[in-house]
Amino acid sequence: MFFAWTRWMALGAAIVVALGLTNPVSFATEGGEPHATPQAYGTIKGRLVWDGPLPTPTVLVKKGDRSVKDAAVCSYKELIDRKTQINPETKGVPHAFAYLSRPKGSNPERMKELMAQSPTVVIDQKYCEYIPFAAVYVIGQELELKSSDPINHNVRFSPLANRAFNQILPPNGSTKIKLDKPERRPTELKCDIHPWMSGWFMALDHPFADVSDENGNFEIVGVPAGTQNLIISFPNGVFINEGRARGMEVQVKAGEVTDLGEIKVPASLLK
């Protein structure tokens, strides 16, 4: 009996951890009786759906093209412009940034959790493309630029607020850096040796951001309740949301999920 009971206890604790419910409510004492107060945070989610005929993905490097630099590695497989990659089955738009512009309020617990779970944002260079194509970087995290290729790459980017960066990445090399300022726009990674290479990261000073998955879904958790401004953009910074740089207004309610449903992405935006 004793063992069965402790096992249930352990299972319960595991579920609590899995659901991120370690601190779901805070307890305040009023009139001597502890009682739960509602969470001050909510979730924003939505799905980006392509609106129009599906684009033909732009081929950057043809498979087996011997004319490209470092062909054995770089044309090992077909490389497409990930920006033009729309899921043909679900019409989901992947690789898009969804983040709050000038969030009202903060969530120190969520920030602590993010830093503990993901202290490092890794951008790999594999078969001469950046993986992932788009990443969110939060000030405090490390940005690891690494290469899984047996050839030289150089990584270069010129952000608006942070210092410019340019470094050779030798075969299977890695370098870690930290940025100290948030950016207003996504930053592009480039390689001078393989000029088609392009990747993006969005540097923010808060954790209220996500990148849409292969079905276009995004979810931002731990958002302070109230009216927030949400920006949704292609990796290259082209705005998808209404209100462009100001963001679209989203009402976030404590303890609730604000589901924006399907957000249409007009085909005309992709140029």
Ligand SMILES: [Cu+2]
């Ligand atoms: Cu390269």
